[in-house]
Structure formats: structure tokens, C-alpha cells
Amino acid sequence: MAAKYMIRTTNRSDLPIATAASRAFACGTASPARPSRRRPRVATLLVALAAWLCVSCAAVAEFTPVGLAELFPSERQSKTTLVINKVLERFHYRSFRLDDAFAQQSLLNYFEDLDPNRSFFLQRDVDRFARGANRLDQDLDQGKLDVAFDIFRVYRMRVDSRIDYALSLLDQNFDFERPETYRFDRKDAPWAATDAELDALWRQRVKYDYLTLKLADEPEGEIRDQLRKRYEGIARRIHQFTADDVYQAFVNAYTRTLEPHTSYMSPSTSENFDISMRLKLEGIGAVLSGENEYTVIQRTIPGGPARQSGQVHTGDRIIGVGQGRSGEMEDVVGWRLQDVVDKIRGPSGSTVRLQILPKASGSGGRTREVELVRNEIQLEDQAAKSYLIDVPGQGSALRIGVVQVPAFYRDFRAESEGTNDFTSTTRDVRRLIGKLQADGIDGLVVDLRGNGGGSLTEATSLTGLFIDEGPVVQVKDALGKVDVEVDPDPGVVYDGPLAVLVDRNSASASEIFAGAIQDYGRGVIIGEPTFGKGTVQTLIDLDRYMPGSAAELGRLRLTMAEFFRVSGGSTQLKGVEPDIRFDLGPDLADHGERSLDNALPWDRIRPAKYSPYRSVDVVPLRQRSAQRIQQDEGFKMLTARGDVLTEINRQQEVSLRESERRREAERRDEVLKTERDRFLLARGVRPVDEDADEVDEEALERQQEVIERIQAEEAARILADVILMQDAADRPRAAMRD
Template structure:
């Protein structure tokens, strides 16, 4: 995690305004308002946070460790003696924090700023020297678990390799020597410039978020200025490229793309891609954003509807230092209908040619609360849309139904309850346990069943929150089979608390706390937290040995279990036979073969923590991986009668690329349909194919 933990995750449509004025070192001291806020935060956490919390020496030591990590995730600035010196203050830090004393946080930041100045001066000096790219040496670019440097000489060597690596990356992008040196000068001086623009509120917010992250990863603090920007952004229409970003060391990374957004529709922006540069318009200067704060990158990317923004990215399929790609996107408002559920029918089932399976893609659990509160009876919602689509599919004579929740990050809890209700009689759907131990059972609000036929739910590692509630309930009732990857594991509930309410009669603004105050539990008793929903039939397509989702976060709440709710599970599936038949098909399927090759390459990249600083070795390694990925994809597409799109062309046919990606996305859907067809056949449903579709 990096310094921009303050907002954790930011939609590209949102962001704080970039600061332009330098803050003097003498200004970086805490004030009375911040001390008062610290006391209030302590009390709120102790009183209302879901996890039992009490300040202690051990907790304070972890806070300091996390603060150092947030400021310097790459171990590039601080020395071991800095960490040890401030680590010795942990014994009194818990007492200081209880009283609102936060001097240590500012002491550390002032040292950090001086260390940054020193390192950047050294890096700029290195740019005056030539580099030998024939020499065989490597650079450890994943430094989040590296030891802190013990001396200036050791830091100098780390920075020599770091600058050489930065230079090589741009050299492989075929930039000239002068262009490279100028771009790196701007990158390094930009680091200093942004650190010098940190206000006392910025320092305080960074420290408090290291503090809350030590407790639990979804609890965070927003200063009064950040809260104001958040309110402004929430009143604006959702205009941008439609992507969720996160900070990873010095890079801004695409965490996911939003259905209906320009990034998703372009087909050229993928989860895991790293943003290297941002340019305005068709020919505006490409500004290097490596090392920028997340908020400032967001601010650079967002803009008015209809305007063009260009992103320079390092694709996820490239290791640190591979080929860059430039993508032009037209900013647009992401409308509700663009994220609406839609359907298609699969009727080419080799294992059951007489059967037809309907697929309803649900990209989000949406509900137009504004229209609903205005009294509009025909407001849009996931459940209403899916209900209408099921009616159309019945008229189309399908024999089974798949609800596709891949990439669905959640949304309205009400919609998760109501959507579940389309497939079950009235009964419990999910349990919610609050910080006081009270458990509420949320139930299906409508006893009517819209669909009683064969059902499957397709999920992946990015299916989260409301998606996990729906999939878990369907699995617990035995109403359908869950197919895909283990889900994200986001089973906690957050609320936004205005801290001013805890100091009545005082006009001082303290900011807000995003607080974890409850947890979701399945009706069978286990939580969706951490473990997520384990599919009945699992597709092994993820990065091998790499944690994902909630499991990858430090201090995540553990999986838990409470008493099951009262419900009745009705259906038992012959899962062993379904798994066996699916495995036999997958071994021979060229689409899965391509996906397995992609996963192997991505796992190889993810496991890599060092890169060669030899230009020939780096180029050869990048070419090898690129060739494997392109050849496998091209072979699969041509077997489907599709000519692959040249994604490296100056002008990419985005419509053709989107259609190409749709074919790839449906590899898993096709197999899920075959699994469902097997289930129908095994249950004898093929002899009465229309009966299951009755109301």
C-alpha cells in the first residue's frame, strides 16, 4: 500500500484538487484541532468498530511500521536507523494517541521529506552519467518486503539501479536519450514537488489512515478538506473513464473497469494495468505520473464529458519494464442503463444439442434511489430488469438459466435480497451482525417465485459484497449450482460517520470516519468475509500462489461463524459427475487452453520480483511472453472464424476489439452452460423441457 491509502479506492470521476503551493518545513506541526480529532477517533473506534479495539504498545508499534510503509513502500528513502529510532517511541505512542498527541507522526514526516530531497538530488546527478545496458545485473523492483538500507552507500546503490531501470523502460519504448533524461528529470523533481505540497492536514490524514489500517483495511479517515471534495464529487454526474484505481508503490493501477464506461468499452484497458502517463486531448503533452499520489492522478484523468484523455499504460501481461501502450478514451457519463442487466441465449451445446440456456449478465446491483424517492413507480433496479429478462427468456423457450456475476463488485443490499427472492419462496437471505453482537436476519420481501427451473450462478474473484450474498443464498438453499472462482471475500459493512457530531456546540470541523460496523453472515452460519463463496464447480484460472481480494489485505477481519438461520434446502446435485464431465471437456477446449496459458504467464510475472538491467535480456523476455500470449489468442480466435485485432496498431478498431473480447469472455459462460445442461439431463429435465419454465 502507498501513501494514498487516505481514500483507499477512488473512482476516476472523483478526486481532490491538486495542490500547487509549497508548504514550509516549519509549518509541518500538529494543531489543536487535529489533537481533538484524534481523541474523538479513538473513542469512536473503541465504541463502534466491529473489531474489539484498545490502544496498546503492540498496536502503536504496528501503527508506526504501517506509517513508514505508507510513506515509503519501496524502501527507497528511509534508513534503518530512522525506523529504529522512531520505533523506540512506540512504548509511549499509545499513551500519546489516547491524549491526542501526534507529534511523532509529524516528526517522521519531516525526516521523510528531508530524505526525499536527498535521494532526488542523487537521482538527478545519476541522470548526468551514461548507463551500460550490456552489463549483467538485476534490479529488485518489488521492495515492499526488503530490508531497510543500513547506510547512504547502500541507498545509493539501490537508486543507481532504480534510475537505470527507469531509463531502460523508456529506452525499450524507443524514446531518445534526451527525451528519456528530460522525462525522468520531471518525474523525480515531481516527487519532491508533491511531497513539498503536503499540508499539515495531509500529513495528519496519512498518519490516521496508517492507524486505522492497522485495525482493519476498510476503515479510513477523511480530513475536512477531503470530505468537502468528496461531497462535491458525489453531487456531480459520474463522468470519467469508468475505472476504479488503487495505488501500488509508485504506480497507479486499474483495479477494475466499470460496465458501460469508456475504459471497459475500449477493450484496451484491463484490470492490473499500470498507468504511466496521462495526456489531455488528441495531442496534448503526455505527463509522466509515476510516483504521483492517487488523488492527483485521478484529478488528471477526470474531465468534462466528451473530452479526450490519453493513458500510457504498462499492461498487466508485461513485467515491470515491458512494452507500454497508449490508449485514447472519450470521457463520458456512466449511465444507469449502461450498467443494466442484459441477456443472450446459448443454443450450441454439443453435450445436449436439444437444450437452450439463457444467460443474464448482472454487472452491478443497482437501484435508482433518486427516482424511487421522487415517487416514480417505474424506477430502474437490478431485480426489475432481471424479472423482465426472465419473462423474455421464458417466451424464447430456454431450458435453464445462468446468472453471470463475474466482475460484479456489489451495490444495493436491497437488490441482493429482492433478486434472491425471484428464485426462492419467502425466507432468510443473509444475516447481519453488528459491533454489539446483535444479529438481524434479512429476508426475501416477496413470497412469489419468478423462476423455478434449473439455475447456475457464474462468479469470479471480483464478485464481491452483494454478489456474494446472492450466490451464498442460492448455494445454501440448494437452489442452483455456483460455478467459477472463489469470490472476493468482502463481507463487512461500512458507514460514514461525521466526527463533528461527537463535539456538540463546537464549530470546528473534524472530518469523517469510514467505519466498519457490521459483518454479513450466510444463512448457513458462515460469513462471506475473507473466504468468499467457494464454487460448487471451480475453474482454476487465477494466479497460482497469489492471494486476491480480501485475502490479500493486511489486518482483514477473519472468517467467522454464527448460528444458522431457519431455512430449508431442497435440491441435491450430483456434483461429482458434473465436475468429472466438465474436467473432461476443459482438457480438450482450446479456449481454456488459451486461458491457462495466460494464467501461467501472469503467474510467472506476478512471482517475479527482480528484472534484468541488460537491454537484450529484458527485450528477449518481453518478446517471449508477448509472443506466447499473442499466438495463443490468435489461434483461438481464428479457430472461431475471427481475425485477431492488431492491438499495437496506431489506430485500433475498438468495435472489433470489443467483439473479440466478448468471444473470449464467453469461454467460461459456454462451459457453465454445458454444466447446466449436464445437470438438466441428469435430472431428466430434457424429457419435459418447458415444464420448468412455468410461473
């Protein structure tokens, strides 16, 4: 399923309506609210949203099978459907019309959500229900849901059949020198036409799973037992689906047809969500997503145990979870995402072990076990930090200050309680700039890499530190009304040379800040095109649309506004295109908003009135940077890693020959290790073997810091070029004045 979970406390905002988006958090989600015309009180804005469809910190409950006779739609679900239709029609940012084409696409999305790798359904299953879909729009308009439950019951029977077959294969022996390949990525493959085709597919699937564990040096005697538990677990979890789970899955396929960030929480999921809001959410500090049968690290959170370990990276897959230092490592492949989340969460200070399949190893590569101590992430863990880089110049070195901003944070609770020195990104950055100016900096780099967003208030006020006055961002609601957020504090804190460093994970509030700096010509934007998240969501309590009803309907996460830059273009989909671009990783089409089906398109509205600064000529800056990057050992390493990841991303099938797979894994590992070690040794840093039994954590942290500063150092050199260019341009004018 496509749901996502966040294992940490994060600050998100309450957004009752689009016109209130100016007081919102710009990371695109909000607390439960009824659409209204009032702006939310500041006191209500601190919402610890650990995840969409979040679950409580309790251990996973015992599995209780649900009978097929219980999997039929209820009157409550019928009412909920009618309410959802009305809310989508009235409040969604994108125009919604329930017609035959929309209903049929929803049905196909439902099939894909249930069976994303096309391993259970047959083509005749899809065809049978698709033929009856010509009345689905009318049925849904009347709240009729029979087809959704009919499909799920067939799905459960197909799962039982396939798992029985997979278990029977574990009694056989496999020839791992036979030339054969397995297509592990089947999301674009045709559905199997016959049971014989599915048999052939599952024979390869079981062989692939067996070989993957064999390559990870699992004992031969334990591989069959581990796979038996894995397959039985898949069937057990499907048998755990209640009618509410089935309904939620269908409605999310339905809303995803409209737009990817609109989704539904059933009453039971909403209850768990509320419990999680009242608890301290303690875990590893990572955003997880479900992709096929794997739990994938979407990103790590600054200040969290995962990020600080230096051993957990975006794209890594969690295939096992163990409690404590010696607890059994449970195989979690094929688990529902919320069950994996429950296993990873636990009391602060306790230990959890993750068995990780690194992204850079590809499918079936070597695994790594990482031991993490759970912790609650505080605002101070995400606080902005600074350091200095000296860049050799003409004569004396130029001193460049770097301010890292991992999130746009603001302690709204402390502010509402009257605390004068409440924690704030803008306050912290203002203080850091003062210290850097005291150190005599010649220029400043604001590093927003990995910054997924946060408070829009902070993005606006932080921009105000670098411009005198004027608009920062425009917010357009579903009715077409545009609100303009302006610099709240006229005057400039720092008016010197400025650069902003971004990457593909810089999102939402980060894109607002970078876009404003670029539009004003106030600084040079450097790095990768950003994430492209330019929409705003709110949580709507559906019960409020059925007054007097005893039934609980759940909640709808609704997209209801869009951000636009002061120049008129949206940050949606395209993100912010850097003035000087680093091409380091896999194709951006597979990342961020660009990778989502039915994402809102890029759009433009009328520009706001603003006075841009004098911008610099970026053409010579690009040329000089490109020449340096070609010779830089750090960028050679990053490029080599990007090439490996690109190769992995494009791969849809793998060999089932053990010797060939080992050679492939060793080749990739050698490329990555050679380039990494060459760079570190050139910097005088001894490489750390992350796969060793005992890892020097301090040395690993230092190694990670050196690697993370590669792009920041080039950004500093680019800014030094800007300073020298400006000095050269100003000297003739100064001579004329003399």
C-alpha cells in the same frame, strides 16, 4: 499510500448503524451519518460515492511548497485523535484496545505507507523512532502526535536527498549489457543500513527507469528529460503535503492496524468529497489504486469507456496521461493518486489519452496508448443483459439463457419520488427471464463476473426470484445483534435449472446472492472463489462528537457490521467457494480481501431457519467439465494468460540487461498472442492487433465479447449436464408412476 479512488458515479448506501444494514448497499461503504437506532429514509439512500477520499473534477492546482515550520500538530488534530479513539472503542465491529503493541504496529505501518518500497528511510531512522514508541500508546490516548510529524519531517529530508542523487545520475551513461538485476519490489526487503546502500539502490532504480523507457521505444534524447521531470515531481509533491495531509496519512496507518476498511478523511479532503458529490463525476469508468509509485487499474466499470474500449484491464498501470488527441503526455509515475485522478477526469465528451503498462507485460514491458472519450456512467449503462447459448445434447440442442448482471443497481431517487417503473436490477432480470422463457430456454445462467456489489435490497429481492420464501442474508452488528433479511416477495419467478457464474472480482452483494443460491441448493455455483468482502462501512461526521466546537474534525469511515450466509458462515475473507471451480489466474492469496493486512477473519454464527431445495451431485459435473476444459482452445488461452500473470506476480526483480529484457518481453508477448490468435481463429474471428496505429473498435469489441464468453459457454455446458442428469433421474420415477 493505500488510498483508493473511483472515477465514476456509483451507487452506495447510507448506513448509520449495523442494524440498518438491511437497507444498505452491500458494496461496503456508506454516506456520512451519525450512529443512531433509526433506519435511513429511502430518499437518503442514493449517494454518488465516486471514491473514498474522492477529489473534485477541477484541474490540479498549482503546487505551493509547505515549509517545515508548518508541519507540526495542531490542537484540532489532537482533539480529532481523542474523538477517533472513542468512536473506534464504541462503534467499530472489531474490539479495539489502544495498547503498546497496537501503537508500535501503527508506527511501522506509517513508515511503510510513507515509503512502501523502502527507498528513502534508513534502518536507523526506523530504529530511532521505534525505540521511543513504548510511550506512543499513552501519547495517542492523550492526543499527542509529535512523533508522527517528526517522522514525516525526516521523510521529507530523505526524499530531498534521494532525488538530488537520482538527478545527478541522469548526467551519467549506463551500460545496458552489464549482467545486473534490480529488485523493483522491495516491500518485504530490509531497510537500507547506510547511505551507500541507498546510493546503490538508487543507481539501479534510475537505470531501471531509463531502460524501461528505452524498451518502450522512447527517443533517447527525451528519456533523461522525462525522468528528470518524474523525480522532481516526486519531491515537489512531498513538499506539497500540509499538516492535514501528514495527519491523515498517520491516522490511516493507525486505523489500518485495526482493520483495512476503516480510514479517515481530513476536513479539506471531506470538503473535496462533498464537492464531488454535487458534481457530475465524468471520467473513464475505472477504480484506481496506488501501489508504490504506480497508479493501477483495480477494476473497470460496466458501461464505462475503459471497459468498452477492450484495451484497459485489471492490473494495468497508468504511467502517462494526455489531454485531447494531441496534448502532451504527462508522466505520472510517482504522482499522488488524487492528482492522477484529477488529470483523468474532465467534461463529458472530451478525450483523454492514457499511456498504459499492461499487467501481462510485466515490469518494464511494452506500453500501449489508449484514447478514451470521457462519459458519465448512468444506471442504464450497467443494466442487466441477456443472450442465448445452444448446447448440443442428446438429440436436440439444449437452449441455455445467460443473464449478465454487472452491478446490483436501484434508482432510489426515482423510487422516493413515486416513480412506479424506477430502474432496478430485480425488475430488469425478471423482464429478461420472461423473454428467455418465451424463447424456450431449458436452463438459466446468472453471470456475476466482475460485479463488485451494489444494493443489498436488490441482492435480496433478486434471490427471491429463484426461491419461494425464506431468509437471504444475516447482518451482525458490533453489539452482536443479528438482523435477518428475507425474500420480500413470496413466490418463484423462475424454478428451472440454474447456475451462477462468479470470479475473483464478484464481491459483496454478488457474494450474498451466490451464497444464498448455494445454501438453498437452488443452483450450481461455477467459476473462481469470490472477493471475500463481507463487512459494512459507514461514514461518521466527527464534528458531532464535539458539539459547540468551531473546529472541523473530518470524517471516519468505520466498519460496523458483517454479513453472514443463511447457513451461518460469513462471506468475509473466504468469499463463496464455487461448486465447480475454474483455476485460471494468479494465486488468489494476492487478490481480494485475502491480500489485505488485518482483514477481519472468517466467522460463523447460528444458521437461520430455511428449507433447502434438492441439490445436484457436483462430482460427475466437475469431472465432465475438467475433461472439456483440457481440450477447449478458449480455456487453453485463459490458462496460458494466467500462467504468465502468475509468473509476473511472483517476480520481484528484473534484469538490467537490455537484450535479456527484450527477449523476456518478446517471449511473453508471443505466448499470449499465439494462444489468443489460435482460439480466435478456431472461432472464425480475425484477431485484432491492439498495438496497431489504427484499431478497428467494432472488431476489437467483437473479439473481446468472444473471449468474455469462454467461461459462460462452459457454464452453459455444465448446466446442460445438470439438466440431462435430472432428466435421467426423473425418467425411472415417471415410468413407475405410469
